[in-house]
Amino acid sequence: MPSDSVLAASFDEQVDGFFAPVFDWITAVVFYAVPLDFIDEGVELPLIVVWLVIAGFFFTVYLRGFQFRAFRHAIELIRGRYDDPRDAGEVTHFQALATAVSGTVGLGNIAGVAIAISLGGPGATLWMIIAGLLGMCTKGVECTLGVKYRNVYPDGRVSGGPMYYLTKGLREKNPRLGTLGKVLAVLFCIFTLGGAVGGGNMFQANQAFNQAQSVTGGDDGLLGFGAAGAVFGFVLALLVGAVIIGGIRSIARVTDKLVPFMAVFYVLACLTVLLANFSDIPAALWAIVSQAFSPEAGFGGIVGVLIQGFRRAAFSNEAGLGSAAIAHSAVKTEHPATEGHVAVLEPFIDTVVICTMTALAIVITGTYADEASDAGVETTSAAFETVVGWFPIVLAVAVILFAYSTMLAWSYYGLKAATYLFGESMVVDRTWKLVFCLFVIIGASSTVESVIGFSDSMIFLMSLPNIIGLYILARVVKRELNGYRARIDSGEILPVAERT
């Protein structure tokens, strides 16, 4: 350990010292938890997590398991079987989904899962998968509304998101709800700005730096010096700025092509870890299922594990937060329900597939129980290292790429929120983007606890106005989805190949 004076002198520490108390305060407010002492000593139930779970559960029941019924048709839609050839050149369902997925597949899938299992044990995995399955439905609801009430600008650009369905949707439902819609939309946009600099930026920058530092030799290595975080953050901020301010699209395009490739590679790496420990797979699966209901920890233990699983799943797949509705809305379609179908695949890919892979790798190698390393990317990295020595380097590249693409996506969500709040202008555009880049540096310089706490809180806050809107518009969504399904079933809407 370096001496205290060295620590105090480092730039990173100063940045952290300044922001940590603010972040911690916000975190405490958002994650207000009800103590459940009557069940077990020390068990707490964060209301915000309950809020998300109930929404997923409600819509799954209300739409009678829409996410499961939608699956097959969603695949047909992304394969382009229903795309009108005259729409060639517009945004396809595949592209809308791929854009949204590259925004959500990020550190939540690698670091978030590690945190959930380190704190909640292997059983958190099962709850994460269940949260993913419920989240599929919420996501489908959001994206149906996102397309239905999207905004077409006078110059022909198309964008949507909760701020539009909250205002237009609520006003359409009942003119008296117009004011409520506006208030909710403004709140949503404010929280989105926070979420964009928090989970969409600082958390990503922070974990990317941690991983870069750890593969280059830790505290004694290349990135071991005091201001390393700030320097790393500065370079990352330049790369982000080059795309979002400098308009160097080629970088974004290269990243976007690399991200799916890295995602596939990441899953293959996890599978390698699983194959190397083939004989332990049944035991790991048993640990995941049995400890999800951990009878030895009592009901309080179950609640703790469940909360970790749900919380990290929500952070990873963003279902209920409304961010996806922004990403999905530009799709070319005549039926908003089509994007609702396609969107259910997003939490499936993100949580049910990729997060589960991470979880299995961590559980099977047992690295989650290692007290020496911080819970986060390092836990996953350690799991990879047990099998192939150079995997952590690949993981570091994947982490930085995922972080980068997630940051680009969130800079866009933030921009949409900023222009909704302050109007479309060059000043708003530039100011937001500069602030965003500044937070990349702050994120890379901070310690993980304060950053994770703040990131979580802002991202989760987005779910408050968004889900209120989803409940109010639930009947609109049901009508939209059922109407579309009826037309598919009756043969009124046919695949292109079968049209005459």
Place this chain on the structure above:
Amino acid sequence: MPESILVGLDGSEASGRAADAAADAARRHDLRLVLACVVPWSPYSFTTAEENERRSVEKEREATSARERVLEPVIARLSEPGDLAIEGAVRHGHPAETLVRLAREHDAAWITVGRVGQSRVRTLLFGSTPSSLIQLSPVPVLVVP
């Protein structure tokens, strides 16, 4: 009976010569001339959210640019004698596949394209529209150097 000759235009000199050759043949066989410009586009490419937002606008811009810069000069030149029925089409998609679809739609006797004139390495890496067209086309393909 086939009704037309389809020409794939990309703005190159070779594709201009292909259009000339096709015009001659169209006169001789009394066929319509269909001039097509395909903007390369894939439904499975990866795009950013910002690109998606602008996509409709961009599509229009690309189509207008293809029409004004590639298609219209050739149509103007070939329709000067006034003895030919000429149609123009701008589409987005995979160039060879889209030309094949157009050939079917317009009942083309054959498809004429210009030679790309690229190096072997480039062809090996990226392929070329004429060579994939030869593999896909249901009608003869005439490649003009």
